[in-house]
Amino acid sequence: MSDIFRNYDKNKNNTIELTYRDMLIHQKMELSILGISIINSKSYRYNIWDIINKLDEIVDDSDPDTDLPQIIHCYQTAESIRLNYLQPNMMIKNIEIKSLFTSQEWNDVPLQFKNLYNTTLDKLYSHIIYWDWFLLIGFIHDLGKVMLLPEFGNLPQYMVVGDTFPLGNKLDKNYVFYNKNYHANNPDLNLNIYMDNCGFDNVIFSWGHDEYLARTLHINKTYLPPEALYIIRYHSFYSWHTPANGVMGYKHLANYKDWYMLPLLKCFQKADLYSKTPNISDNSHIKSIYDDLIHKYIPQKMLRMSSCFFIS
Ligand SMILES: [Fe+2]
Ligand SMILES: [Fe+2]
Numbered sequence: 001m002s003d004i005f006r007n008y009d010k011n012k013n014n015t016i017e018l019t020y021r022d023m024l025i026h027q028k029m030e031l032s033i034l035g036i037s038i039i040n041s042k043s044y045r046y047n048i049w050d051i052i053n054k055l056d057e058i059v060d061d062s063d064p065d066t067d068l069p070q071i072i073h074c075y076q077t078a079e080s081i082r083l084n085y086l087q088p089n090m091m092i093k094n095i096e097i098k099s100l101f102t103s104q105e106w107n108d109v110p111l112q113f114k115n116l117y118n119t120t121l122d123k124l125y126s127h128i129i130y131w132d133w134f135l136l137i138g139f140i141h142d143l144g145k146v147m148l149l150p151e152f153g154n155l156p157q158y159m160v161v162g163d164t165f166p167l168g169n170k171l172d173k174n175y176v177f178y179n180k181n182y183h184a185n186n187p188d189l190n191l192n193i194y195m196d197n198c199g200f201d202n203v204i205f206s207w208g209h210d211e212y213l214a215r216t217l218h219i220n221k222t223y224l225p226p227e228a229l230y231i232i233r234y235h236s237f238y239s240w241h242t243p244a245n246g247v248m249g250y251k252h253l254a255n256y257k258d259w260y261m262l263p264l265l266k267c268f269q270k271a272d273l274y275s276k277t278p279n280i281s282d283n284s285h286i287k288s289i290y291d292d293l294i295h296k297y298i299p300q301k302m303l304r305m306s307s308c309f310f311i312s
Contacts, residue, residue: 017177019062022158024175024182024189027206029167031159034310035207039215043304048294049287051143051303058145062162070142075286078138080271085121090132094120100266104246113259121263128225136293137228138271141235144209144216146305153308159207163238166203168193172239172249199255200234207308210236216305223297230261231268241265 055070085093097117098106109117117124146152147160163176167188171178183189194203205211214233217224234241239249241262294301 015061016063017180019157019162020177021180021182022156023162023206024171024177025186026158027165027167027186027188029188029204031310032167032204032207032211035211035308036215038308038310039212039306040219041306043216043219043306045302046305048140048298048301048303049291051146051305052140054146054149055142058148060142060145060161061157070145071286074139074142077141077272078135078290081134081138081268084271085267086131086134090130092122092125092128092131092134094122095267096120097124097263100263100270102246105243105248108246108248110251113262116259117263121267124260124263125227128227132293133224133228133297136290136297137224137232138268139290139293141213141232141268141272142209144211144213147209147212147308151307152305153310155308159308160209162208162236164206164208164210164234164236165189165239166194166200166205166250166253168204169250169253172243174239174243174245174247174249176238176244194253196252197255198253200237200240200250200253200258203253205237208236210234212308216303220298220303222299227261227264231264234261234265235268235272237265238269242269 052071052074055074058070059068060070085095087093097119101109106114145160147155148157165171165175168191169189170192171183171189175183210233214229217229217232238244240254240258241248243249291301
């Protein structure tokens with residue numbers, strides 16, 4: 001089934017490739033560091049429903065699988081999580097972790113972590129009882145794409161969407177359009193500055209909607225668990241969690257936490273990807289479904305958010 005998604009050969013008018021080309025040329029460590037500093041400094045309060053409704057104005061130029069408004073994609077991702085992973089009582093289904101990997105990916109997992117994964121989701125994450133937050137992050141995971149809009153920075157697509165990658169590290173061969181060599185003159189994609197197994201949380205990533213929303217939720221002190229913020233932060237890190245060639249990239253940077261969280265990223269990715277089907281749901285009842293979850297996890301349904309005016 002995955003073969004019918006993320007097929008970059010169907011490249012809408014070359015827009016996708018141009019977005020990735022610009023990303024590989026222009027993403028720099030200094031821009032990501034600037035973005036982080038902006039989020040940690042100046043922000044304004046917004047009602048989260050106003051932000052969610054703004055997603056209606058956005059289409060993702062890097063995505064070969066959908067031209068739908070983002071709000072429909074968010075709703076479909078959440079409902080896919082409900083259908084595939086959750087029981088009616090909001091506990092996780094006892095799914096074999098190995099089943100989340102392709103056979104090629106599984107062969108690439110070090111023995112230590114094959115042993116860790118020799119169980120089911122409910123047992124590996126037995127400290128989590130209720131998983132209703134998983135639905136909510138399906139619904140809000142792409143909110144960071146508001147950086148495309150004038151009031152949140154008017155950033156170009158290449159600074160907001162697409163697969164993320166570490167900066168200060170050589171680009172992995174499994175990255176989209178690696179063979180076009182667009183990264184050849186980007187110094188931040190031709191270095192190796194990190195210690196082995198330093199952990200992704202200690203790596204500077206390309207700037208995008210993952211990083212923006214994860215950091216925004218972090219400073220807002222929501223009631224979302226750390227697993228939720230981790231999934232949001234790395235959901236576009238395809239080189240690691242869902243490599244096109246079946247060989248996981250950046251393994252040398254991963255620490256125990258990253259391996260422990262990997263099955264969650266794989267669950268989320270399947271819901272994020274396979275929900276991009278063109279059957280548009282009626283969205284008039286979406287608000288009533290998710291309003292209670294927002295109320296539970298995001299105090300007063302308000303978020304302090306920053307405008308990322310840092311690209312000329
Ligand atoms: Fe996303
Ligand atoms: Fe998404």
